[in-house]
């Protein structure tokens with residue numbers, strides 16, 4: 433392995449470039465563990481990075497791709513050995529560390545977790561940062577007291593990556609899941625993942641003259657933000673809990689304090705990047721337990737390496753269904 437393929441994003445004189453190039457092992461940054469990458473994945477953040485949008489890459493040149501899974505080739509860490517199958521999800525990858533859009537990658541062991549037993553490398557990238565964030569959101573809501581008997585849980589952006597995995601996990605755990613989507617063609621898909629009802633996303637985000645609407649949601653996982661988050665906050669039930677994890681519909685939202693002071697609603701922020709290794713392992717073990725692998729397989733589309741540019745544009749337009757696994761070796 434001295435030469436291999438990597439997607440290199442660079443910026444010179446404010447001019448952004450990104451292309452798949454052949455590079456040498458000696459160009460890889462330092463790190464304890466060298467991994468032969470089998471698959472990466474496509475997240476919203478990857479769409480931003482490969483299309484040159486600001487907000488993700490913090491130093492150039494950069495190998496984008498926040499996630500990767502593969503086999504350890506060399507390790508100076510006692511935690512991993514050659515031949516181990518491992519998974520990495522967003523941990524500064526594609527921001528300050530080189531990421532998974534490459535056939536080899538080197539990273540420190542604190543960011544790496546073993547592939548859960550019973551899961552394939554491809555399935556782990558079917559989960560990727562999006563699915564990891566969905567599970568992290570469920571755990572945060574559980575820690576805040578959410579239980580299936582508390583009532584219905586709303587998932588917004590449901591046909592996307594975070595949303596699809598969230599629907600499948602919550603349904604498996606016995607929650608009554610209501611999926612909000614803007615794409616009518618995916619109603620049957622969302623029902624197949626376990627949604628008991630589908631709402632049009634325009635209805636969730638519709639403005640209201642009242643500061644509070646009828647109490648409905650015991651919980652909500654929101655990957656959309658903007659008016660959607662403002663709308664669902666007005667309909668939270670007493671002691672309802674919201675996991676805010678995304679901004680596919682916009683970062684800014686306007687609300688009042690009423691959901692918080694009249695209904696005791698808790699708004700939990702979810703950041704999947706700064707998660708200590710022990711907690712990462714816990715999240716992966718809950719994913720293995722609570723995400724039906726057959727349903728996960730039904731969410732996955734496999735894409736060859738050079739498709740990430742076109743699919744990166746598509747994910748930013750909200751046109752990707754479920755999860756895209758990127759085969760960096762095809």
Ligand SMILES: NC(=O)c1ccc[n+]([C@@H]2O[C@H](COP(=O)([O-])OP(=O)(O)OC[C@H]3O[C@@H](n4cnc5c(N)ncnc54)[C@H](OP(=O)(O)O)[C@@H]3O)[C@@H](O)[C@H]2O)c1
Nearest residue numbers: 476565589590591592593594613614678679680681704750
């Ligand atoms: N906090 C974290 O650590 C973390 C981790 C992962 C992802 N995220 C964030 O979570 C969001 C979703 O990521 P993803 O990878 O799941 O992306 P994704 O697959 O594109 O899913 C986003 C979904 O949001 C909906 N949507 C898109 N544009 C919209 C708009 N203008 N208005 C309303 N709804 C819209 C669409 O769902 P429907 O077609 O079903 O309506 C789309 O499928 C992104 O903002 C991402 O940055 C955050």
